[in-house]
Amino acid sequence: MNYINSFLSTYYGKKIIISFTIFFILYLLKKLNNTIVLKKIKETKTKYYWNKTSNYFIILIGALLIGRLWFEGFQSLSTFLGLFSAGLAIALRELITNFAGWIYIITKKPFIIGDRIEISDFAGDVIDISILNFTILEIKNWVNADQSTGRIIHIPNGIIFNQNLANYTKDFKFIWNEIPVLITFDSNWKKAKNILLNIAKKHAEHLSKEAEEKLKQAAAKYMIYYNKLTPIVYTSVKDNGVLLTIRYLIHPRKRRGSSHEIWESILEEFSNNEDINLAYPSQTIYLKK
Incomplete structure (x- = not known):
């Protein structure tokens, strides 16, 4: 016991006591932040950002206080940080790269x-x-x-x-989605194309106005230009039939839901028109008599 007391009264012993005191005070601050401040914040996003920022601040304060305590020879903060960073760069290169990536992400966004x-x-x-x-x-x-x-x-x-x-969601906030619909060669493709265009307009044309406003905002920052933002149906020919491709703008997170609704409308409309049939791979076999 006397040995411990004598050590704690030495130069390094006092530094250890002060270091633990700093750790304890910062720990109490973190606990107070979690139990008092965070409980009063109701909005989830605000609570998240406050928790992250306060944790980073506490870690930074602890690193600076303890660093200056143990490295008294460094009279300026810039000297301390410079030598500290050089040592880390050699020993912890990947960690430094990830830290630099974090700086880039939070500044350049x-x-x-x-x-x-x-x-x-x-x-x-x-x-x-x-x-x-x-x-x-x-x-x-x-x-x-x-x-x-x-x-x-x-x-x-x-x-x-x-x-x-x-x-997917920065600045313009829309993506183009395409739904290919393959019909047989003997189908009334013009009628089918008109049906598909009406379906696309019903489900997606209301987004064109919103997309136009977002495009104007994005064009101030990027060279983005589209001739047409409203839904359109393109025609092409494949081995098994006529391919009609619906192209329209949609919010990235609603792509599957919109495809589901459009396909249900297509199936319902085509079932009411006997002169339109979906195509699929098939073979015709002729038997000689």
């Missing part, structure tokens, strides 16, 4: 919480951004039409520097 993105082999909705990685709720993979798989994927922030990023 290639995506924010809630955006739907695709990067490398991953696609999903961004649900968290932290110092070393960001987290997405995965879409695609074995699930069709951009719907969620239910998996949560953590991706290192450094990936932003060496992979192409696609953002």
Whole structure:
């Protein structure tokens, strides 16, 4: 016991006591933040951002106080941070890259919480951004039409520097969706095309006005230009029949729902017209007598 007391009274012992005191005070601040402040915040998004910001602030304050305590020779903060960063760059290169990626993400904002993105082999909705990685709720993979798989994927922030990023929802906030409808050669394709165009207008034309406004806003930042934003049906010929392709604008998260509604309308309309038939691969076999 006397040995412990004598050690704690030494130069380094006092520093250890002060360090633990700083840790304890910061721990109490975090607990107070969680039990008092966060409970009073009702809005989920505000609570999330406040919790993240306060945690980063507490960690930064702790690192600065304890760093200055143990490295008294560093009279300026810039000298301390410079040498500290150099050491980390050698020993923790990947961690530094991920930290740099975080700085890039929060300053340049290639995506924010809630955006739907695709990067490398991953696609999903961004649900968290932290110092070393960001987290997405995965879409695609074995699930069709951009719907969620239910998996949560953590991706290192450094990936932003060496992979192409696609953002479904930033600035323009619309994507083009296409529904191919193949009918037989002996079908009345002009009538079928008119039916499909009416169906597309019914389900998607109301989005054209909204898309036009968003396009004007995006055009101030990017060179984006479209001649036509209203639904359209394109005609082409395939081996098995006439291909009529519906093309229309849709919100990224509503693509599957809109395809479902449009296909149900198509099936109902075609069932009422005997001169229109869906095509499918088939063979005709002739037997010699």
